[in-house]
Each structure stands twice: as structure tokens, then as C-alpha cells.
Amino acid sequence: MAMNDIRQMAGRSVTDLPAPSLTRHRKWWGLLFVAPAVLFFAVFAIFPIGFGVYLSFTRYDLLTPPQWIGLGNYTGLFRDRAFLVAIGNTMLFVFGATVPVWVLSLWLALRFDRCFASRNIWKSLFFSPVLPPLVVVAVIWKVLLHPNGLVTGLVGPIFGVTEIRWLTDPVLSRLVMIVVNDWTMIPFFSMIWLAGLAGVPDDLRRAGELDGASDKQIFFLITLPLLKPTAVLVAALSTINAFQAFVLQYEMTPDRGGPADANLTLGLLILKYGFQYFRMGEAAAASVLLFAVILLVTAAQLWLGRQK
Amino acid sequence: MSEIVLRGLRKSFDSVEVIKEFDLTIADGERLVFVGPSGCGKSTLLRMICGIDDISFGRIYIDGVDVTALPAARRGLAMVFQNYALYPHMTVRQNIGFSLRVAGVERTVASERVVEVAQSLHLDHLLERYPRELSGGQRQRVAIGRAIVRQPKAFLFDEPLSNLDAALRAEMRLEVARLHSTYGATMIYVTHDQTEAMTLADRIVVLNQGRIEQIGTPSELYEQPANRFVAEFIGSPRINIVAGRMGPEGMLLMSGADRQLPVAATRDVLAVGIRPEHIRPVETGGHLNCTVRNVEFFGAESFVYADCNMGADIVFRTDGRAPLRPGENCQLLLTLEQMLAFDDGGKTVPLQAVV
Amino acid sequence: MSVFGSPLRRSAALSVVMTAVVAIVFFFPIYFMLVSAFKSEPEIISQRFSFLPLDFQGPGQFQRAAEIAPLGTYLFNSSLVAAINVGVTLLFSALAGYGFAKFTFPGRTALFLFVISTMMIPTQILVVPLFVEIKLLGWVNSYQGLIVPGMMNAFGVFMMRQYVYDIPDEIIEAARADGAGEIRIFFFIVLPLLTPALASLAIIIFIWSWGNFLWPLVAVTREELAVLATGITSYTQPYQRQPMWGAAMAVATIATLPLLVLFVFFQRYLVKGLTAAAVKG
Numbered sequence: 001m002a003m004n005d006i007r008q009m010a011g012r013s014v015t016d017l018p019a020p021s022l023t024r025h026r027k028w029w030g031l032l033f034v035a036p037a038v039l040f041f042a043v044f045a046i047f048p049i050g051f052g053v054y055l056s057f058t059r060y061d062l063l064t065p066p067q068w069i070g071l072g073n074y075t076g077l078f079r080d081r082a083f084l085v086a087i088g089n090t091m092l093f094v095f096g097a098t099v100p101v102w103v104l105s106l107w108l109a110l111r112f113d114r115c116f117a118s119r120n121i122w123k124s125l126f127f128s129p130v131l132p133p134l135v136v137v138a139v140i141w142k143v144l145l146h147p148n149g150l151v152t153g154l155v156g157p158i159f160g161v162t163e164i165r166w167l168t169d170p171v172l173s174r175l176v177m178i179v180v181n182d183w184t185m186i187p188f189f190s191m192i193w194l195a196g197l198a199g200v201p202d203d204l205r206r207a208g209e210l211d212g213a214s215d216k217q218i219f220f221l222i223t224l225p226l227l228k229p230t231a232v233l234v235a236a237l238s239t240i241n242a243f244q245a246f247v248l249q250y251e252m253t254p255d256r257g258g259p260a261d262a263n264l265t266l267g268l269l270i271l272k273y274g275f276q277y278f279r280m281g282e283a284a285a286a287s288v289l290l291f292a293v294i295l296l297v298t299a300a301q302l303w304l305g306r307q308k
Numbered sequence: 309m310s311e312i313v314l315r316g317l318r319k320s321f322d323s324v325e326v327i328k329e330f331d332l333t334i335a336d337g338e339r340l341v342f343v344g345p346s347g348c349g350k351s352t353l354l355r356m357i358c359g360i361d362d363i364s365f366g367r368i369y370i371d372g373v374d375v376t377a378l379p380a381a382r383r384g385l386a387m388v389f390q391n392y393a394l395y396p397h398m399t400v401r402q403n404i405g406f407s408l409r410v411a412g413v414e415r416t417v418a419s420e421r422v423v424e425v426a427q428s429l430h431l432d433h434l435l436e437r438y439p440r441e442l443s444g445g446q447r448q449r450v451a452i453g454r455a456i457v458r459q460p461k462a463f464l465f466d467e468p469l470s471n472l473d474a475a476l477r478a479e480m481r482l483e484v485a486r487l488h489s490t491y492g493a494t495m496i497y498v499t500h501d502q503t504e505a506m507t508l509a510d511r512i513v514v515l516n517q518g519r520i521e522q523i524g525t526p527s528e529l530y531e532q533p534a535n536r537f538v539a540e541f542i543g544s545p546r547i548n549i550v551a552g553r554m555g556p557e558g559m560l561l562m563s564g565a566d567r568q569l570p571v572a573a574t575r576d577v578l579a580v581g582i583r584p585e586h587i588r589p590v591e592t593g594g595h596l597n598c599t600v601r602n603v604e605f606f607g608a609e610s611f612v613y614a615d616c617n618m619g620a621d622i623v624f625r626t627d628g629r630a631p632l633r634p635g636e637n638c639q640l641l642l643t644l645e646q647m648l649a650f651d652d653g654g655k656t657v658p659l660q661a662v663v
Numbered sequence: 664m665s666v667f668g669s670p671l672r673r674s675a676a677l678s679v680v681m682t683a684v685v686a687i688v689f690f691f692p693i694y695f696m697l698v699s700a701f702k703s704e705p706e707i708i709s710q711r712f713s714f715l716p717l718d719f720q721g722p723g724q725f726q727r728a729a730e731i732a733p734l735g736t737y738l739f740n741s742s743l744v745a746a747i748n749v750g751v752t753l754l755f756s757a758l759a760g761y762g763f764a765k766f767t768f769p770g771r772t773a774l775f776l777f778v779i780s781t782m783m784i785p786t787q788i789l790v791v792p793l794f795v796e797i798k799l800l801g802w803v804n805s806y807q808g809l810i811v812p813g814m815m816n817a818f819g820v821f822m823m824r825q826y827v828y829d830i831p832d833e834i835i836e837a838a839r840a841d842g843a844g845e846i847r848i849f850f851f852i853v854l855p856l857l858t859p860a861l862a863s864l865a866i867i868i869f870i871w872s873w874g875n876f877l878w879p880l881v882a883v884t885r886e887e888l889a890v891l892a893t894g895i896t897s898y899t900q901p902y903q904r905q906p907m908w909g910a911a912m913a914v915a916t917i918a919t920l921p922l923l924v925l926f927v928f929f930q931r932y933l934v935k936g937l938t939a940a941a942v943k944g
Binding site for chain 1: 675678679681682683685686687689690692693695696699707708709710711712754755756758759761762763765766767768769771774777778781783784785787788789790791792793794795796798811812813814815817820845849873874875876877880881891892893895896898899900908911912915918919922923926930934937938
């Protein structure tokens with residue numbers, strides 16, 4: 001019978017051979033599944049980064065081929081008044097778009113974390129500035145901040161004036177950019193704080209109460225330390241966002257960054273150099289510098305977040 | 309017929325060998341159970357037979373055909389997974405019918421077969437339910453139904469009852485036994501629970517670290533364990549193991565006891581084993597003196613834990629009404645014919661009564 | 664006893680009122696936009712505010728918006744871009760998430776890090792080289808140029824991999840044992856199990872795509888390729904014409920409406936999704 005043959009065949013000699021693998025095709029399937037995403041990012045994210053670094057060492061106007069000029073663009077930027085102004089403007093904006101946002105979004109999140117009547121309705125209203133695209137935010141506020149518009153109507157009578165040049169005054173317009181930015185960012189970051197707060201066990205706060213801690217002590221000694229990852233996240237995200245800011249300035253201020261470059265941020269500068277003056281090399285160099293700053297912030301975030 | 313032959317199976321992950329040189333023939337219609345502690349390789353072995361995991365070396369034959377190169381779906385085996393692995397987004401009907409749909413079985417034929425299987429498992433009223441709407445036992449039956457519908461040559465079960473509570477587990481054990489008597493198919497069953505193994509198996513394979521410790525019927529394993537590992541693994545409460553050696557007169561001496569027992573071993577002995585039901589408390593003339601430490605009352609019987617000056621406590625079974633109280637002193641009589649002795653390698657050493 | 668009887672109660676009530684006032688202040692500009700879309704021009708640029716239009720325009724501002732600029736085209740382009748972004752991101756992310764979570768292959772960890780490292784790269788920094796790249800491809804001022812470079816987001820891969828991890832291996836093994844091929848397993852087992860996660864991801868990607876301003880701004884200059892986000896500037900910064908504030912508010916409303924609808928009907932998903940995207944992104 002066949003069975004016996006097999007038994008004989010199935011001696012040591014057969015079983016010492018490696019068995020055929022059933023899963024050997026599987027790694028190819030895995031590669032196949034990840035291939036579209038990997039290829040996409042190779043072409044439209046990793047390659048452009050390298051390409052951008054290359055461009056930053058060249059002079060390139062889109063018409064004639066790029067010309068290698070070494071660090072010329074970088075040294076040029078630091079001699080460029082507009083670039084230095086943009087750095088100053090960006091730093092000011094970053095300050096205004098981080099510290100107050102951090103404090104106020106936390107404070108408001110704590111208010112909305114409590115239970116009270118029809119809380120969800122108020123919370124929805126409070127979150128609503130997150131919704132419109134940033135350029136729409138700019139348009140709404142541009143109308144509200146018209147020299148003869150509604151905000152002037154509210155504030156003007158206090159100072160006895162009927163026209164306020166919110167967007168064309170160099171000092172006022174910088175302040176306005178920060179306020180408008182914070183108006184959309186505070187609810188967004190409150191959302192993140194609230195998600196963090198939801199992860200703090202209520203028991204711990206109750207236990208603190210039983211231990212006789214005051215509300216303030218409970219917050220600073222129990223809640224906030226537990227929220228450290230969120231705190232670092234909010235700080236890092238708002239900083240990264242602020243460094244890249246340009247939409248509000250682009251849409252709301254005169255001459256896209258005016259008056260007289262008062263609102264020219266690094267983000268706007270890159271756009272201007274690249275797509276107005278077609279100085280791609282300098283635009284790329286500014287991008288590389290901005291990227292370096294953002295990587296630094298990210299590294300700081302990871303380092304701060306790790307300390308636990 | 310469906311005889312499954314495993315020849316020289318070996319499996320390594322990286323350089324660690326998890327299955328070492330495995331040979332076994334599973335007879336047609338046999339209920340075989342792999343049992344062993346977690347990590348012993350029993351699940352891996354089952355998955356190798358099923359065709360889910362790769363084999364490093366060796367061959368598998370089903371009905372004389374080498375299936376080593378065939379993917380799971382074409383081996384004609386059906387597996388019931390530990391967590392049922394039901395498709396959560398499919399109804400019971402779709403779950404049971406999935407393999408038929410994949411195989412391209414004609415729709416009316418497939419649906420008839422699904423209903424048939426569902427009826428045999430009393431699932432016919434649940435066909436439109438989703439797995440999350442079913443109880444643990446019902447899910448288990450769907451998983452079995454999914455196996456039956458393929459009309460497999462053999463059923464493979466990977467710890468199928470470990471997620472059920474005790475009462476349901478007993479019920480499902482009967483269900484699995486019934487499944488076997490209805491279909492008569494070969495069954496390979498993996499469990500870490502020796503009770504499940506004892507009650508379900510025609511033959512048990514005890515595995516430890518990728519190696520077979522012993523193969524035998526439940527009673528063989530219980531009464532004649534090949535080594536200390538099997539003796540300790542099978543039986544509940546566990547067998548009592550006490551250090552021991554051969555005394556000066558060639559008779560067995562248990563550590564802590566002051567006199568030799570009238571049994572002799574053919575080889576040197578390191579440990580002695582005696583099951584809880586082979587120890588009896590007596591007024592006088594026992595082999596050991598002890599102090600009762602704790603009594604667990606189960607109704608019909610009690611487990612008594614006693615300190616015999618041997619390091620670990622000795623546990624024995626008594627009648628539930630036995631009047632032993634903690635702190636009491638008594639003597640223990642051992643059924644010497646049932647005693648086991650192990651050498652330094654853990655192997656069982658035959659014992660003989662000394663007259 | 665009055666509700667405000669005890670001092671404790673009174674301070675609590677006061678705090679609620681304050682919180683409500685804050686909420687209203689934050690919501691007001693949105694309301695202003697919605698109501699201004701139905702007001703007449705002088706009523707919008709006015710130092711007084713009326714809660715309802717005094718001179719109700721009906722759909723007038725929307726019609727005007729469509730006359731001044733190709734509003735229908737903007738809307739179509741925005742929808743097309745968003746639909747393709749969402750579709751491609753969902754498919755590619757689910758595929759890659761499944762590949763990274765359930766298969767082993769050489770270079771898996773490296774490739775995964777490669778993909779998620781791109782989450783840290785802001786468009787702001789890519790915009791110059793990416794523009795040069797599509798210029799070399801001849802894609803400037805084309806739908807490919809507008810859509811392709813932004814049609815995939817690494818966050819999706821990250822998110823899907825997490826969710827695929829939670830699918831028990833046994834379910835996939837059971838499907839293989841049932842005879843299903845790899846493609847069938849993906850489409851009939853894995854994809855359906857990811858549905859809730861895909862819904863969250865779709866909402867996030869839609870919001871990002873719909874609001875994207877920078878890329879459409881540089882990639883296309885032709886009006887028939889503009890999206891709502893860039894098109895809206897033709898009302899506020901028109902070429903040789905006075906700004907049309909009413910029309911701008913109408914377009915702003917249109918651009919916000921889909922997000923508002925998502926917010927009202929899927930607030931949970933949306934808040935969860937945005938928070939998750941921020942935390943992991």
C-alpha cells in the first residue's frame with residue numbers, strides 16, 4: 001500500500017530537508033501593501049526636502065538652470081534687511097501666539113471641564129472658531145476690523161474716535177494679527193487640554209480634596225503635573241504653527257505683509273522671494289532655516305516630554 | 309479515512325528551537341490532545357499542522373499525501389481558534405459561509421449547507437446576528453460551525469474553551485465530545501488544562517519545551533507517568549513530591565521521615581511522588597507523623613494540607629466528613645503500591661515491595 | 664429659597680454666566696459671518712450691529728458672488744480636491760497600515776520611520792522645492808499639480824497602523840485558513856473592520872484639504888483651477904475693483920458650511936479626530 005512506501009520514504013533523509021515555506025510570499029505582500037504610500041512620500045516629501053537643500057545652495061530663477069553658489073544665499077539673507085525684519089516680526093508673533101494661548105486655552109479648558117447647565121451648547125459655541133479655514137477667518141476679521149467697521153464702533157467711542165486703522169497701523173496691525181490668531185487657536189488648544197483633562201482620573205482630585213487641599217493646590221500639585229505631556233504638546237504645536245504663520249498676514253494686511261513690512265513673517269518672505277521675485281535659491285535657503293528651527297522645537301518637545 | 313502523520317517536524321524562531329524533532333501518527337477518528345504549560349510549543353505545533361505557521365524541517369502527511377507545501381485552505385483541515393476569530397462585521401450566516409463563498413461554491417448549495425450546519429449546532433435562530441450579539445457559548449458554536457461547514461478531514465482546536473467560565477466550559481466539553489461522535493472525524497485539541505485533556509482525549513501528548521514528555525491514554529499518564537514532569541502536570545490537586553533517597557538497607561527513605569518504607573527501587577532515587585488520594589489519615593500505624601495545617605472543604609471530600617516536616621506541605625484527600633481540624637496531630641498511611649519514585653534526571657524508577 | 668441663596672451658589676452661577684459670555688464672544692464672529700451673508704453692503708461695514716438683517720438680501724449676495732467670480736468652479740474644485748485627497752489617503756493609509764502592522768519584511772521599521780517622519784515636515788517648507796518639482800513635471804496650472812502632491816498624508820498611515828494592530832491576528836489567519844487570498848482579506852476582512860477609524864480619518868483629511876490655502880495659492884494661477892480658499896480673495900482683494908464684502912461673507916459661509924455640518928452631526932468624531940491628529944501629528 002502507498003502508505004507503507006511513504007513511511008519508508010519518510011525516513012531521516014526526507015525530514016532533514018528544509019520544509020517548503022508557506023509564508024515566504026508574505027513579505028512581498030507586505031512590501032506591496034506599503035509600496036504606494038512609501039513611493040508617494042519618497043517623491044513628494046523626502047525628495048523635495050533634499051532638493052530644497054540643494055536649491056538653497058544655488059541661484060535659480062526658474063528660467064536658467066540652477067547655478068551653484070555655495071553658502072551665498074545664506075550669507076545674503078543675513079545681510080538682507082527684509083529677512084532680518086521678518087525674523088523680528090516672526091519672533092514677536094511667535095511670542096503673542098504661544099504664551100497667551102497656552103495660559104488662556106488652559107484656563108478656559110478648566111472652566112469648560114466643570115459640569116454646568118447646558119454645558120455642551122456653550123462648549124460647541126466656544127469651539128466654533130476652529131471650523132472655518134484660516135483664510136476665511138482672515139476675511140471675517142478683515143470686515144470686522146474695517147476702519148469704519150463693527151470693532152471700531154465698539155472701541156471707538158471709548159477714545160472718542162470714529163475711525164481706527166486697525167490693519168494699516170504698524171503697531172496696531174501686529175497686535176491684531178496676534179489677537180485674530182489667538183481667537184482661532186485658543187479653542188483648538190482648549191480641545192486638546194480637555195482631552196488631556198479627561199485622562200486625569202477624577203479619583204485623584206477627590207483624594208486631594210479629602211487630603212484638605214484647596215482648589216488651587218489640587219490644580220498645581222495634582223492636575224497640572226499629570227497634564228505635563230499635554231502642556232508640552234500645546235507649547236510645541238503653538239510654537240511650530242506660529243513660526244510658519246502667513247495666511248492672516250497675507251490676506252489681512254496691505255501689500256501682503258505691510259504696512260512697510262510690519263507684518264512680513266518668515267512664511268510670507270519665502271512666498272515673496274519664491275513666487276513674486278522668483279529667487280528660488282533664497283526662498284529655499286529661508287525654508288531650510290525655518291525647517292531647522294521647527295526641528296529644534298520638535299526636539300525640545302521630545303526632550304521635555306521624555307523627562308518622566 | 310484521515311490519518312495524519314508528522315515526521316521529523318522541527319521549528320525554530322531565529323536560532324531558538326521551539327519544536328524539537330517531532331514524530332507522531334494520529335489515527336483516523338482519534339481524539340488527540342496536546343497538553344503542556346504555556347510556551348511548550350503546543351499551539352505552534354497545531355498551527356504548523358494547520359498550515360498557518362511555517363515548518364523549518366520535516367513533513368506532514370494526510371492520508372498518505374505530503375501536504376507540507378499546501379497552504380492551510382487546501383489541507384482539508386479546519387481550525388477553531390482560541391478567541392474564536394469570528395469576523396466581527398459578518399453575521400453568523402456570513403461567518404459560517406465565508407469559506408464556501410471564497411471557494412466559489414454555488415450560492416444556493418452554500419446557503420443550504422450553512423443552514424444545515426447551523427441547525428445541527430442549534431444556531432438556526434441566530435443566523436442574522438453579529439458575533440457581538442452572541443454569548444460566549446454561542447460564539448464558540450459559531451466557530452465550530454465555521455469548521456464543520458468545510459467538511460474537513462480533521463478538526464483542530466486551539467485552546468477553544470479557555471475564554472469560557474467554568475460552567476460553560478463543562479457544557480462545551482460535552483459539545484465537543486458530541487461533535488466527535490456525530491462526525492467521527494479526527495480531532496487534534498490543544499489545551500493547557502489537564503482536566504480538559506483528561507476528559508476529551510483518546511490519547512494525550514504531554515509537551516514540554518518543544519519535546520514530547522509522554523504519549524498515552526489518560527489513565528496511562530495518570531497511573532504510569534514516564535517522569536516527574538508528567539506526574540506533576542497531570543492530576544489535581546497536584547501529586548506530592550518529596551525529596552527521598554535509598555536508605556542503608558536498600559529501602560526508600562523520605563526526607564524528614566524517621567523510618568524507611570518497605571519498598572525498594574532498582575536505581576538511585578532523588579524524589580518520591582504520591583498522589584493525594586493515596587494517603588489516608590490513621591490513628592496508629594501510619595508511615596508519617598503530621599500536623600494538620602488547613603482543611604479545604606468541598607462537600608463530598610476535603611483536601612487536607614498537613615505539615616510532615618518535609619519542607620512543603622503534604623496534601624491528601626479525605627471524606628468530606630472527616631473530623632480533622634487544623635493543629636491536630638495524626639498519622640498518615642501511604643498506599644505504597646501507588647507510590648512513584650524519580651531519579652536525578654526526573655525519570656520514573658520502578659518500585660518493588662520489600663517483603 | 665432662591666436658587667442664588669448661598670454665596671457658594673451665587674459664585675458658581677456667576678462663573679457659569681462668565682463662561683457663557685466667553686463662549687458667545689468666541690462664537691460671535693462666526694455668527695457675524697453667517698448673518699452678514701444676508702445683509703446689504705452698508706449694513707456689513709457699519710459701527711452698529713443688528714442681530715438680523717434690516718435689509719434682508721435673500722440669496723442676493725450669493726448670486727452676486729457667483730456673478731463676480733466663478734464661484735461654482737471654486738466649489739467644484741474644492742470638492743474634487745477634497746474627495747481625491749480623502750479617497751487616496753484612506754486607501755493608501757489602510758494598505759500601508761495593514762502592511763506595517765501585520766507583515767514582516769526586511770526594512771519594515773526603517774520604511775515606517777521614513778513615512779511617519781514626513782508628518783513633521785510642514786508644507787511651508789516643502790512649497791518651494793515642490794513647486795520647482797511640479798514645474799519640471801510640467802504640472803503647474805493643472806489638476807495634477809493641484810491635487811497629486813497633497814493627496815496623501817502620513818498621519819493616515821500612522822493612525823491606520825494603530826488600528827490594524829488591534830485586529831487580532833487570528834481573524835486574518837482564520838481568513839487565510841478559510842482560503843481567502845491576500846487581496847480579498849484586505850478588502851473583505853481588514854477594510855470593513857477599520858470603518859470607524861476610516862470615518863474619523865476621512866473627517867480630518869477633509870478638513871485639512873478643504874482649508875488648504877498655501878498649495879493652491881502657488882500651484883495654480885488660473886482662475887478656473889482656483890479653490891474656495893484661494894478664490895475668496897477675488898472678493899476681498901479684487902483686481903481693479905472695490906471689495907465686495909457681502910459676496911465675501913457669502914463665500915465665507917459656503918466655505919465654512921460643510922465643516923459646520925460635520926461639527927453639528929459628528930462633533931464627537933471631529934473633536935476626537937482633531938485631537939488625535941494634533942497629539943500624534
